[in-house]
Amino acid sequence: MTTTARPPADLGTAEIAQKKWAKWQLYLGFVGFFLGLLMGLLQALDRMGFYLYKEAQLSSYYQGLTLHGVSMVFILTFAFGNAFLTLGVMRSLERPMASTMLVAASFWSAAIGVALAAWAILANQATVLYTMYSPLRPHVAFYIGAVLLVISTWIVLLNQLLTLRAWRKDHPGEPIPLLAFVSVVTYIMWFIASLGVAIEVLVFLIPWSLGLVQNTDPLLNRILFWFTGHPIVYFWLLPAYVSWYITVPKMVGGRLYSDGVVKGVFILFLLFSTPVGLHHQFTDPGVDEGLKLLHMLFTFAVFFPSLVTAFTLMAALEDGAKHNGGKGLVAWIRQLPWGNPSVVAQLFAMLGFVLGGVSGLINASATVNLVVHNTSFIPGHFHLTVGTAVALTIMGVSYWLVPYLTGKKLCCRRLAVAQSWLWFGGVMLFSRGLMAAGIEGQPRRVPVGLMTYAEESWKLWDIVTGIGGTLMVTSGTIFFIVIIGTLLRKKGSAGAVEFPIADTVYGPEQSPAILDRLGLWTAVSVVLILIAYVPVFVSHYYNFTSPGFVRW
Amino acid sequence: MATLKIEKWERWFLYASVVILVGFLVAILASIGEAGIHLPTDEGSLDPNKVAETPPFDNPGLRQTGDGAYEAVMVARTWQFTTGETDADGIPTITVPAGSEVTFIVTSGDVIHGLYIPQTDVNAMIIPGRVTKISQKFETPGEYTFLCHEFCGLANEQIGHHSMYGKVVVQP
Ligand code: HEM
Ligand SMILES: [Cu+2]
Numbered sequence A: 001m002t003t004t005a006r007p008p009a010d011l012g013t014a015e016i017a018q019k020k021w022a023k024w025q026l027y028l029g030f031v032g033f034f035l036g037l038l039m040g041l042l043q044a045l046d047r048m049g050f051y052l053y054k055e056a057q058l059s060s061y062y063q064g065l066t067l068h069g070v071s072m073v074f075i076l077t078f079a080f081g082n083a084f085l086t087l088g089v090m091r092s093l094e095r096p097m098a099s100t101m102l103v104a105a106s107f108w109s110a111a112i113g114v115a116l117a118a119w120a121i122l123a124n125q126a127t128v129l130y131t132m133y134s135p136l137r138p139h140v141a142f143y144i145g146a147v148l149l150v151i152s153t154w155i156v157l158l159n160q161l162l163t164l165r166a167w168r169k170d171h172p173g174e175p176i177p178l179l180a181f182v183s184v185v186t187y188i189m190w191f192i193a194s195l196g197v198a199i200e201v202l203v204f205l206i207p208w209s210l211g212l213v214q215n216t217d218p219l220l221n222r223i224l225f226w227f228t229g230h231p232i233v234y235f236w237l238l239p240a241y242v243s244w245y246i247t248v249p250k251m252v253g254g255r256l257y258s259d260g261v262v263k264g265v266f267i268l269f270l271l272f273s274t275p276v277g278l279h280h281q282f283t284d285p286g287v288d289e290g291l292k293l294l295h296m297l298f299t300f301a302v303f304f305p306s307l308v309t310a311f312t313l314m315a316a317l318e319d320g321a322k323h324n325g326g327k328g329l330v331a332w333i334r335q336l337p338w339g340n341p342s343v344v345a346q347l348f349a350m351l352g353f354v355l356g357g358v359s360g361l362i363n364a365s366a367t368v369n370l371v372v373h374n375t376s377f378i379p380g381h382f383h384l385t386v387g388t389a390v391a392l393t394i395m396g397v398s399y400w401l402v403p404y405l406t407g408k409k410l411c412c413r414r415l416a417v418a419q420s421w422l423w424f425g426g427v428m429l430f431s432r433g434l435m436a437a438g439i440e441g442q443p444r445r446v447p448v449g450l451m452t453y454a455e456e457s458w459k460l461w462d463i464v465t466g467i468g469g470t471l472m473v474t475s476g477t478i479f480f481i482v483i484i485g486t487l488l489r490k491k492g493s494a495g496a497v498e499f500p501i502a503d504t505v506y507g508p509e510q511s512p513a514i515l516d517r518l519g520l521w522t523a524v525s526v527v528l529i530l531i532a533y534v535p536v537f538v539s540h541y542y543n544f545t546s547p548g549f550v551r552w
Numbered sequence B: 001m002a003t004l005k006i007e008k009w010e011r012w013f014l015y016a017s018v019v020i021l022v023g024f025l026v027a028i029l030a031s032i033g034e035a036g037i038h039l040p041t042d043e044g045s046l047d048p049n050k051v052a053e054t055p056p057f058d059n060p061g062l063r064q065t066g067d068g069a070y071e072a073v074m075v076a077r078t079w080q081f082t083t084g085e086t087d088a089d090g091i092p093t094i095t096v097p098a099g100s101e102v103t104f105i106v107t108s109g110d111v112i113h114g115l116y117i118p119q120t121d122v123n124a125m126i127i128p129g130r131v132t133k134i135s136q137k138f139e140t141p142g143e144y145t146f147l148c149h150e151f152c153g154l155a156n157e158q159i160g161h162h163s164m165y166g167k168v169v170v171q172p
Helices: A013-047 A061-093 A100-122 A140-170 A178-209 A218-229 A231-251 A259-272 A289-323 A331-335 A341-364 A377-382 A385-406 A413-439 A456-487 A518-539 B008-033 B048-053
Strands: A256-258 A504-506 B061-066 B069-077 B080-082 B093-097 B100-108 B113-116 B123-126 B132-138 B142-147 B165-171
Touching: A013 A061, A013 A100, A013 A385, A013 A456, A061 A100, A061 A140, A061 A178, A061 A231, A061 A385, A100 A140, A140 A178, A178 A218, A178 A231, A178 A259, A178 A518, A218 A231, A218 A518, A231 A256, A231 A259, A231 A289, A231 A341, A231 A385, A256 A259, A256 A289, A259 A289, A259 A504, A259 A518, A289 A331, A289 A341, A289 A518, A289 B008, A341 A377, A341 A385, A341 A413, A377 A385, A377 A413, A385 A413, A385 A456, A413 A456, B048 B100, B061 B093, B069 B113, B080 B165, B093 B100, B100 B113, B100 B123, B123 B132
Parallel strands: A256 A504, B069 B100, B093 B165
Antiparallel strands: B061 B069, B069 B080, B100 B132, B113 B123, B113 B142, B142 B165
16 A cells, blocks of 8 residues: 555645645636637637627637637646646655645645736737737736746745755655656756746836836747747646656556656756747747757757657556557557546547647748648647647546545546547547648638638638537536536545556666756756857847737 | 666667657758758848838838849738738739749838748748848749738727738739
8 A cells, every 4th residue: 555545634734735725726727728618619619600709708719819828728737737746746755745835825826827817818908819929018917917827837846846855855865756856857847948938028028018118129029938938838748748657557557667768758858848949930030040940950859758758658558458468569459448537538648649749840840830830730730739638638637636636536437538539539620620721821810700811722621620629628518527526526435546656667776866966957958058049149139129019 | 877778679769769850850951951941030120110211111012123033022010911012902912923033021010920821931920120031933823812820919800910911913
């Protein structure tokens, strides 16, 4: 019996309080998911020819799209990461976090941030989309909300580091347990990455939106935004990777092959996630072509750890299935636990990520990108990555995490299993439609119902997109039914739920000690960022000449 | 000292991954070096509040710069392109003979816009304070839509980002 299987009565008061705050953080993410789903429905309907924004009391498609983007990728993902990787550190180090106050502070920072940003968007004061490109100028509450959301993640990192330090004091010379290692590395990576947007918003945009300074430099703001904007996708993704590496092998009855390889993968993400931002600016004027290609080089490097992941996870799945009597080259797949909603969701998430990764390589290829940049192909791509690999993993994890945090037994298991199939089927149509229309030339971020230059060849694909999107929204609704059904159950009905952790064939004792040198890797990461970004900031012509525009 | 445990198959998979990624990289660099497909690069800066007084944007329009070579100077503002020429419906146009190489020189007088011509290599951002320059050869006669593909706001359901486009008319 592992430590987490202790009945709640044995938990210390700190641990109980911290789990409560983590639970609220998770629910905050669900609020974001719910808002995002509502807007997703309107967007899917627009593709099918029903422009229903007036009926929904919204001022425009773009207002809805701002809410959709912010809810899904700032609220849902941040809140989930904060909750999951705080709990991961606690589970892995077998101790409460160093500070209960910080766990609570992280929740409040995120919650107030969500309230401010949501107010600004719903009051139609911030229709600038989640990329908030200046010189479109939202209400300052939108910026402050974004900053508070980021600060909530910094608080999590601080608490993780304090906890790790305390653990190291008690365990001198021991290798860092894997789950704690990957949780902390994810947040270190993100902290460094988030400095770009933090500087953009705090130094340039907030004073400008308050009228303290008249003008801003839109290109500089874009560079700072994408400094954060690429690594942010790894901040969305890595909590899912943590779940795939650490919990899924356990749930399928398999083992993880090597502790060291997983640590190595996360270190590669720490090193290469950030010095790649210009690949979102391949088509920007005012940025040197050579520097764009340098960033492309690093972009290909960051693809490597994902390929390693593909292999390692497959091996762990096969190991599990073969333990359960699975045979053959591919026939073992049938022996995976297809009745377990957590597992099924994450198997589909992985499958989605294969397709998302391949389409990501297309975007990363500077010249091929000219065919797809800012077309519908791009949302087609990222609804496979963040919209499926991450979102479906969040749902799958929630299917055990909610029982783990509430002691209530998951309701409606078969419905929960069906939910994943529906999402995956939906996104196959949805992304296929968007990608095909994009290749035919349809731009993104345009309401199909209003555009004045629609091509005949887009129509069929828009319908396919709309149908797929509606299926996804239906699936998301089922997710909420399952969660609410669970919350309505009796406390204690779940018995003792474990936070699953896979065994490794080669454990931490066999990993090179250098992998645990977090300070060293952070330093290397900073050096790579300097190589990639010093030339950008030195050669940049600082042009603070743009006043703000409120054009919505 | 402990070493990384990487099984034989995994090792081969990792080698193959590196080979594939390097192969892709070489192909892309070749498309730039050999096929001459270029990304927009740094073409200078200006004051976006003074676009109307800054050459060449003080006089948007098409200019012939050589045999079959043209420069199309354009200004993007919410929510239209100024090309110096419009068709009967008021849609901005650029009219060139087939086989022309057109260099688009564009800037923005307000917010960020985009310039995108489906089925061509013209795909670039237009950022206030910066000059976007991008060339495309038009071989086949016909009408090519160019459109704004970055969100730039809206006035109402009829006019906004979703109505910001024009046409390149390639005459036989
Ligand atoms: C549940 C069903 C969903 C539907 C029907 C849906 C629909 C859409 C559509 C049609 C767009 C493209 C809008 C445009 O370019 O004009 C879009 C954009 C987007 N979606 Fe979703 N989506 C869904 C779920 C998700 C999820 C789960 C995520 C992430 C976790 C997500 C993140 C985004 C983001 C970041 C954008 C870009 C917004 C922008 O361009 O500013 N979506 N969505
Ligand atoms: Cu525009």
